[in-house]
Every structure is written in structure tokens, then in C-alpha cells.
Amino acid sequence: MTGMTDVPASQSGLRERKKARTRAAIRQHALRLFREQGYAATTIEQIADAAEVSPATFFRYFPTKEDVVLQDDLDIITAEALDAQPPGLSPIAAFRAASAATLASLSPEDLRRFRDTAELTATVPEVRARAIDEFVRTINQIADAIARRTGRDPGDFEVRNMAGAIIGVIMSVTTTYGGSTWTPEAMTDVAGLFARIDMALAHLEQGLPL
Amino acid sequence: MTGMTDVPASQSGLRERKKARTRAAIRQHALRLFREQGYAATTIEQIADAAEVSPATFFRYFPTKEDVVLQDDLDIITAEALDAQPPGLSPIAAFRAASAATLASLSPEDLRRFRDTAELTATVPEVRARAIDEFVRTINQIADAIARRTGRDPGDFEVRNMAGAIIGVIMSVTTTYGGSTWTPEAMTDVAGLFARIDMALAHLEQGLPL
DNA sequence: ATATCTTTTGATAGTCTCTCTCTTATCCGA
DNA sequence: TCGGATAAGAGAGAGACTATCAAAAGATAT
Numbered sequence: 001m002t003g004m005t006d007v008p009a010s011q012s013g014l015r016e017r018k019k020a021r022t023r024a025a026i027r028q029h030a031l032r033l034f035r036e037q038g039y040a041a042t043t044i045e046q047i048a049d050a051a052e053v054s055p056a057t058f059f060r061y062f063p064t065k066e067d068v069v070l071q072d073d074l075d076i077i078t079a080e081a082l083d084a085q086p087p088g089l090s091p092i093a094a095f096r097a098a099s100a101a102t103l104a105s106l107s108p109e110d111l112r113r114f115r116d117t118a119e120l121t122a123t124v125p126e127v128r129a130r131a132i133d134e135f136v137r138t139i140n141q142i143a144d145a146i147a148r149r150t151g152r153d154p155g156d157f158e159v160r161n162m163a164g165a166i167i168g169v170i171m172s173v174t175t176t177y178g179g180s181t182w183t184p185e186a187m188t189d190v191a192g193l194f195a196r197i198d199m200a201l202a203h204l205e206q207g208l209p210l
Numbered sequence: 211m212t213g214m215t216d217v218p219a220s221q222s223g224l225r226e227r228k229k230a231r232t233r234a235a236i237r238q239h240a241l242r243l244f245r246e247q248g249y250a251a252t253t254i255e256q257i258a259d260a261a262e263v264s265p266a267t268f269f270r271y272f273p274t275k276e277d278v279v280l281q282d283d284l285d286i287i288t289a290e291a292l293d294a295q296p297p298g299l300s301p302i303a304a305f306r307a308a309s310a311a312t313l314a315s316l317s318p319e320d321l322r323r324f325r326d327t328a329e330l331t332a333t334v335p336e337v338r339a340r341a342i343d344e345f346v347r348t349i350n351q352i353a354d355a356i357a358r359r360t361g362r363d364p365g366d367f368e369v370r371n372m373a374g375a376i377i378g379v380i381m382s383v384t385t386t387y388g389g390s391t392w393t394p395e396a397m398t399d400v401a402g403l404f405a406r407i408d409m410a411l412a413h414l415e416q417g418l419p420l
Numbered sequence: 421a422t423a424t425c426t427t428t429t430g431a432t433a434g435t436c437t438c439t440c441t442c443t444t445a446t447c448c449g450a
Numbered sequence: 451t452c453g454g455a456t457a458a459g460a461g462a463g464a465g466a467c468t469a470t471c472a473a474a475a476g477a478t479a480t
Contacts, residue, residue: 015447015456022458043436054459059438091420129339136342139382150420160386161379161410162418168378169371175346200371207417208372210301210360225427225476253465264430269467 026051030068066130075138082145092205169200240278292355302415379410
């Protein structure tokens with residue numbers, strides 16, 4: 001895992017490089033077509049044509065149409081960043097620091113892609129549903145990381161509960177940005193979104209006072 | 211809204227009664243077939259045949275296959291139950307009381323159907339994704355109810371944040387019941403699930419101490 | 421009871437996502 | 451350079467979902 005970019009630092013064989021390039025091409029053309037024509041109006045065949053592969057190949061790289069949009073590696077990165085924080089910090093404080101570190105590590109290109117996918121995630125119901133399900137899967141990783149840093153069992157009820165609360169407030173922030181529901185323009189700066197996430201976590205850390 | 215049952219207290223014309231009966235029949239046979247053969251292995255055609263309607267009619271009652279499983283009214287009920295709680299209670303305490311009241315109001319038949327749908331929700335990825343998306347939609351209703359009872363603005367950041375945290379811990383509990391991931395047997399009693407939800411909310415209320 | 425109007429249903433055809441299988445091409449290591 | 455793997459392509463097909471149109475059934479009025 002070398003970052004969020006689709007093409008990893010060319011490591012070994014030509015085969016892997018080609019694979020990564022194909023994957024990146026598919027995703028890139030897919031996102032472009034989604035932006036131009038809308039998600040539903042874009043067919044797999046069009047994406048495959050644009051990326052110069054067969055429709056069958058599309059599904060070898062992405063199990064479903066929605067998966068082209070999903071962020072795959074972001075949660076893994078924050079999990080790593082979470083482990084990298086000093087042991088003294090409380091779980092939520094460590095999570096806040098890890099988020100900041102993750103944001104800082106993103107390249108401009110990463111940010112652009114993040115913005116595109118975030119918009120699609122908030123806009124298209126099917127994609128949103130899948131993305132949130134991924135979020136829930138992330139609860140496990142967060143819980144594991146918290147368990148590691150507090151020396152408790154990963155299945156511990158309270159650990160899992162805290163992980164759930166963290167994901168919950170993040171979901172709340174990301175699904176309603178800027179007061180009412182999602183507006184694409186408001187999402188232009190990813191930094192603002194991260195700032196709101198940090199505020200939400202701080203609020204949670206203080207016990208959600210009203 | 212007369213309860214969770216599919217057939218509302220027969221009110222007006224024959225037309226509406228028939229409609230309600232058709233809807234109930236489709237859902238009932240669908241859940242039975244899902245239980246017997248699995249979700250993916252059951253086709254719309256089979257459900258339609260069993261319910262003695264045409265496949266097209268299925269889609270007139272439920273926009274997608276997943277929607278047969280979703281719980282539609284449960285969140286509305288808890289929202290109402292939330293408003294019914296005495297104003298003195300803190301938001302989370304009120305929510306706990308509302309949950310208990312909702313559980314108590316369910317008929318044995320409701321409980322059985324709830325158990326079936328809960329299992330499918332936790333088991334089948336597509337269904338789970340949809341259900342969680344519904345959960346997020348529920349954040350708004352919870353936030354509105356909290357805003358009403360605290361006299362704050364419904365769009366208030368901290369109010370929405372608390373609603374998110376509540377949904378987050380509930381998601382955490384319902385998606386992993388009994389330590390590790392879902393086991394159908396553990397789910398036999400719905401009461402146990404509600405008890406766990408209550409524990410999670412109590413933990414959240416105390417500020418998530420570890 | 422009959423006629424008319426509206427709503428619901430069924431039938432049919434078609435699109436698109438996704439799966440499976442088989443064959444061909446390409447890359448890797450020896 | 452030669453087997454052994456792995457990926458890409460082609461094609462057939464299942465199944466979810468949509469659109470359209472005609473038939474059936476309920477509601478309403480005379």
C-alpha cells in the first residue's frame with residue numbers, strides 16, 4: 001500500500017504494471033463518463049469501450065458497477081495512521097490525529113478523485129448504500145486498532161461500541177455537509193470536510209454535550 | 211400508522227383491503243422462500259408465482275427485491291415513541307425509553323417477522339447496504355426529535371452529531387450480535403438484541419468510558 | 421341493474437448488470 | 451526456448467427492472 005494512487009510504484013513485472021494501468025484507465029474513464037452523462041445513463045459497455053477492454057474484463061477488475069467509485073484504500077490508510085500515533089493519546093484523540101495525517105498525505109490528484117467519488121457517493125443511492133456498508137466494515141478495523149492501543153480484546157463490547165459511535169458521527173457529517181443535505185459545490189474543498197469531521201470527533205470526545 | 215402489521219385495520223373500500231392483502235402475501239411468501247432457499251437463489255418469478263400475482267405486480271408493490279425485506283415503519287414508530295417520553299429525560303435516556311416502549315408494542319407475529327428481516331439484513335450484503343442507508347435517513351428523524359425536545363434547531367451541528375452517534379452504536383450492535391459476526395441462533399430472541407442496544411446506549415450516555 | 425370512469429393487473433418485449441465457460445494471447449521462470 | 455501460469459476476449463445466458471398496452475375489477479352515478 002503505497003498511497004491512494006491507482007498506479008503503485010512500479011515494483012516487479014510488466015504484468016503487474018499493465019494490470020495497474022488497466023485498472024486506473026477503467027476507473028478514470030468511468031468517473032469521467034459518470035460526470036459527463038450521469039451514473040445511471042452510463043453503461044458498462046461504454047466504460048469498457050472507452051478504456052479499450054471488453055465488458056467482461058471490466059468485471060474482472062471491479063465486481064460491480066458501484067465498486068468503481070468506492071475508495072478502497074482510504075480506511076486502511078487511516079488504520080495504519082492510527083497505529084502510528086503515540087500510545088499516550090486517548091482513542092478518539094488518536095483517531096483525530098490519524099485523520100489529519102491522512103489528509104496531509106493526499107496528493108492533489110488524490111484530492112480531486114476523492115472529491116469526485118465523494119460526490120457520486122452522496123448523490124447516487126446505490127453507490128451510497130454500498131459506501132456506507134463499507135463504512136460499517138470499517139468499524140471492525142477501527143475497533144481492532146482501538147483494541148490494540150488499549151490492550152483490550154478486539155471483540156470487546158465497549159471497544160466496538162466506541163468504534164460504532166466514531167463511524168456514526170462521521171457518517172452524520174459526510175451525509176449532511178453545510179447545514180442541509182449535500183450540495184456539490186460545498187464539497188469543493190476536501191479540507192473543509194475533514195475539519196468538520198474533526199469538530200464532530202471533538203464533540204464526541206467531550207461526551208456530546210448539548 | 212396502526213402498527214407494524216401489513217394489514218391495517220380494515221378501513222375503507224374493498225380496493226384498499228385487497229391491496230394490503232396482496233402486499234402482505236408477497237412479503238410473506240418472499241420471506242418464506244428466502245428462508246427456505248436463500249435470498250439470491252430466490253427469483254422474483256418464484257415469489258410472484260407463490261403470491262399468485264404477475265412479476266410486474268411485484269414491482270408495483272416493491273420497487274426492488276431488497277425492499278421486501280426492509281422494515282419501513284419501525285423508525286417512524288420509535289420517532290413517535292420518542293416524542294411521547296417526558297421532557298425531563300436527557301435525549302439518550304429518552305431514546306432508550308422509546309426503544310423499550312417500541313419493543314413492548316410489538317405483537318408475536320411482528321417479532322417473528324422482525325427476526326427474519328433482521329437476519330437477512332445482517333446476512334445478505336445488498337440488503338444490508340440498503341438497510342444501513344435507511345439507517346442514515348433515520349438520523350434526520352432522530353435529530354428532528356432531539357431538536358424538538360431540547361428546543362434547538364434541527365440543523366444544529368451538535369444535535370445531528372448526537373443522532374449520528376446513536377445510530378452508530380445501534381449499527382455496531384445490530385451488525386455484530388454476540389461477540390463475533392452474526393449467528394442466526396443468537397438472534398432467536400429479539401429481546402436480547404434490544405437489551406444489547408440498551409446497553410450500548412447506556413455506554414454512550416456515560417461518555418464511552420473504556 | 422347498467423353504463424361510465426378509474427385503478428389495478430397481466431402480458432410482452434426489451435435493456436442492463438453480472439456470471440460462466442471456453443478459447444486465445446501474453447508474460448514469467450527455468 | 452520451452453512449459454506453466456495468468457489474464458484477456460467472445461459468447462451465451464440468467465435475472466432484475468422498465469415501458470407499454472390491453473384486459474379486468476372496483477368505484478360511482480343514474
